[in-house]
Amino acid sequence: MPPLDKQSAKQKFMEFLAGKGLRTTSQRQAIVDTVFGTDKHFTAEQLLEWSRERDQSVSRATVYRTLPLLTESGLVREMDFGKDYKFYDPNYAEHPNHSHIICQDCEKIVEFESEKISKLENEISQKLGFSVATQRLQITGTCEELKKLGACKNRMN
Amino acid sequence: MPPLDKQSAKQKFMEFLAGKGLRTTSQRQAIVDTVFGTDKHFTAEQLLEWSRERDQSVSRATVYRTLPLLTESGLVREMDFGKDYKFYDPNYAEHPNHSHIICQDCEKIVEFESEKISKLENEISQKLGFSVATQRLQITGTCEELKKLGACKNRMN
DNA sequence: ATCAATGCAAATAATTTGCAAAAAG
């Protein structure tokens, strides 16, 4: 799948639904508009809250039922950061191979892409008898800034 | 922390407990012996089962209470593969920077280490203003063997 | 003795599901 802008991502998802004989409902529209209207990672609960700002009638159940469709379509990615709830990342359509650095101090998540790392992943996997389907790289790090200044400008609380 | 064999890992953990004023109980011994007596990844439930083979009196609660101590000590690592339960990896003391390839066909997990990838991770993180604390790289892949033979020799069911 | 650790059973909390009513095609 070639990189896709947000607008096309939404359209792709609608086609994905149609292809499976699934229907376009106002609730799904609100959810999908929310997902592809942000660059931020979100939880199911946040998605519910934001979607309700667009359409009061969106329920938690519908959010939880739509999320698997979004990940199945390959346009959104589920991420586990070891918390007791999952995060979702709407940027995979635009940047299919990005990785994450999570700041231990402020919990900010920075995305990056590295051609070189992808290449190495492919080489190593091949050597081990696999071809890469997906990759997830999560780095947790400490802010250099925090060490110097005693505080991280991104800290949220 | 320099790479550590399993025997030393157990000892290190005991020292970790002592250092925190925590006690050596028969249940903890059974759990720790189990953890450092295997190379396999395991779930909390499996750890309970295996530990009970050594000491009937081990309870689920004690397993769940010991697991955070093990991860906090840095000798065991918690892993999220997107299932609804967590896996634990007892090989971090011996191989502190290893990554995982998960076979989509048989769910087998292969470990590998790459100096080159570690180096790149450090470079990129530095450029972004972080120093690496931990890294987790998970690749999911398809077995070349499966594609050729129609079956993966590692498939379990 | 003292204080940490245990097992048990109840609590928690994210996610899932059954069902009757509502909406899409």
Added chain:
DNA sequence: CTTTTTGCAAATTATTTGCATTGAT
């Protein structure tokens, strides 16, 4: 009309926790 989708509330399930008792030091 027919079939999917919805909201609601109840169910599920891994993990956590309160408490009285037991065990380590």
